[in-house]
Amino acid sequence: MPDETLTAADADTLRERLLAARDAHAAAEADIESIGEESVVAAADAYRKAIRLLDNYEESAVGTGDFQAYVEFQDKFLGLVEELPExxxxxxxxxxxxxxxDRRRLRERDFEGARADLEAAESYVEYLDHRTETKEELTEARRDAKLLLKDTDSRISELERLVELGEADVDAPVEHIRDPIDRYNEAVSEEFQSFKQSESAQEVLSVVEAAEWHSLVEFRSPPRDLREFVRESPDADEPIPTLLEYADYTGSKLDHYAEDPAMLQTSVAVHRTYLERLDADPLCVSFPPPSAETLRRKANELVSVLDRFASETTIAALRTVRELTRRDDYDRLRTAARARTELTDAELERLRSGAVETELHELREAHDKLADALSEADG
Incomplete structure (x- = not known):
């Protein structure tokens, strides 16, 4: 669902943040490059090791308390400095x-003074930390920009839809396409209901399974154990309403009606909701209808499914619906139907005032600028 609160200002704000993050990271990189990557890393590493030694040995190496700690600390600290590159x-x-x-006895103020001596080298750690921070901010800004571009695309598509519907001829005679669709939907609904009531469960579910080969006939697939039931159980010769009635029987009573009571209970009773809700909705044509190409494809798929149970009258009604797509004014009537159905009063008012076109123009412009900024940041 497009975010209706999304505005061009949101994209502009994120663009500014993205460019600022890019510039900050570039500056952090430049600071390090001006000194040399290896030099900065080496100095920062030396600083961290030196501070770690000061922190770890300050309590034990001061005064005369722990001579071994004092010797160990001096050996490590002086050795660290001696090994540093010139x-x-x-x-x-x-x-x-x-x-x-390098004293025979160390005091706390010596450790404090050493830390003060090392302050000049602390900046190299700050250089690396700042680069890491700016890199993380740039990564987050890039991610947020990609997400916002996606949301902006959705909102632009929604606004374009409104503009298209706003151009519709709302006085067009949409009944020319609505009436044939209504007649077909009513016919197929009644016929499928009758089919479900009178024919065997095996026959009804075979139609549903056959529809799985058609992407535009969207029946919900029967559960696996229900498929096995209609293929293996002799009780599947009964209509679905009868099986649902049997599923309510007690075990002793069911023994008199079902040849395989256990399978009926574990298959039919468990999937009562699926069987009760099974109806002709996937066989109907929506109103407003889909595009001419989609409706033709769906009608062709529906014919293949209807051939398995429906009368020629119902199939003829479907063919009449399919023929609607050959009308020169099909797109005009479809758009008018969509406008009447989909546009709210508030949307109509915004279309009349020009607010939708203005928002669309501003959002497209902000979208393109943000996309360019993201491309620059990725580069």
Missing amino acids: ELPDREAFEAAADRM
């Missing part, structure tokens, strides 16, 4: 921290 950005910050830690 060209590492702000290497002097690490060297200053190492000089501060």
